[in-house]
Amino acid sequence: MKRIAIDMDEVIADFNTKHLSVFNRDYKENLTVRDLMGTRLRELRPQWKQEILAYLNDPLFFRDLDVMKDSQTVIKELSERYEIFITTAAMEFPSSFAAKYEWLKEHFPFIPEMNFVFCGDKSIIRADYLIDDNARHFQRFNGQGILFSAPHNLNETGYVRVENWLEVRAYFQRSCINSP
Amino acid sequence: MKRIAIDMDEVIADFNTKHLSVFNRDYKENLTVRDLMGTRLRELRPQWKQEILAYLNDPLFFRDLDVMKDSQTVIKELSERYEIFITTAAMEFPSSFAAKYEWLKEHFPFIPEMNFVFCGDKSIIRADYLIDDNARHFQRFNGQGILFSAPHNLNETGYVRVENWLEVRAYFQRSCINSP
Structure with missing residues (x-):
């Protein structure tokens, strides 16, 4: 998987x-x-x-952020065909650990907490795909980076880019069709 | 590196x-x-x-644990030749995040906090070596697992085993000599 x-x-x-x-x-x-x-x-x-x-x-601060539109539905679907890990650069804001953990447990209860990763340098992550709004994390990532559009990254070029979670769904539907 | x-x-x-x-x-x-x-x-x-x-x-609980003998000296030496990441299964005890972070900052100030990873399932870790006392983390690990002896793992067999940090030092001195 x-x-x-x-x-x-x-x-x-x-x-x-x-x-x-x-x-x-x-x-x-x-x-x-x-x-x-x-x-x-x-x-x-x-x-x-x-x-x-x-x-x-x-x-x-991070405890009551809204959930991004369609992310729950699409990630739930993806979790049936892929292993899902949440990988967040929490070390930049160590006081955010507890809030981020509770937020994930509330809004993404179907993702096992053993699949939460609080890190800094994401080159430590071993995965086939990384969906992230910070292109810098793709530099030393071994898999396929997927840039999730955010205001700050609009001028970044040279990456696979998705605008929203419906585009993530479409991307993985295509990659499913194209894979052997 | x-x-x-x-x-x-x-x-x-x-x-x-x-x-x-x-x-x-x-x-x-x-x-x-x-x-x-x-x-x-x-x-x-x-x-x-x-x-x-x-x-x-x-x-x-985790804030005032003693530091394992020789770990600071040997890891400091290793950090000159290897990238060092601390990878701890903190998701099993989410209330431990802050204490573990502060403990690392106090006792291993030479390791960048961007290299701290709080995770659960360690198969997410991309590294060449993993030094761990729980052999289960080696099952899906892609690199070389090194079992650090602990009372609970004494009967585990089939792994590279080190008894203490001086043996870790010796292991990496050998692997340095043997690598091209």
Whole structure:
């Protein structure tokens, strides 16, 4: 059975909506995801970079993120034909461990917790596919990287790209037809 | 640069001494590591299995474990010739995340935190070597498993085995000489 590794933030967890919401609230702004196209909040407001990153040290920040549209349905389907692992770069925000774990248990109860991986450098991951919004993780990844579109990566080229989870479903339907 | 993945409990962190100490204190016993040869505390005292495992849910249990003899020196040396990753099956005890992270930062400050991996099923690990006291992790591991001797694994056969960190050093000195 082939294995798909799947990132969390901006792939199955809607990180940007929450991040913008707390930033807008505290800085009396009205930024939307559209403003983040081709950039990141910390690059758009460099004068608040420390504060923008500090939100992520709140142990509860990651606990109530929305689930990305269609991710539960499509991953549930994929789990019947592939081994699914969740691989998240949690070491960047060690206070997020518990919240990320609880979030996964709540929203993806069909994925065994033994298949959760909290890591930093994802070159440690052995999988056939990696679905991630950060192209840097594909550099030393041995399998097929699949770039999940996010505002910050819109200008990245040279990768297999999917816009949403329905496109992930279609990608694996094709790869199923094409594989022997 | 080849990569060595290293487990925590009973490999770099002295799990048994602490576990026996809290058990002996609470149950008025005088068990020693010698009593665990070929077994585990929960098998030796099956009537207290739930309680024995429950100690590990204490968020601080893993924070003050002793460091295994010579592990710091030898891993520091190895880190000059190999990529070192710490790969621990933390998903079995999710309340241990923070303590394990802080313990690693304190005792192995020379290992980048991006090289810490908290996982469950270690078949997700891509490395050339895995040093672990649980032989089950070698079943689906693609590289060379190295069984670190621990009381519970003394009767396991069929694996490369090391008794302590000086033997790990010697193993990699040999593999260095033998590699092209």
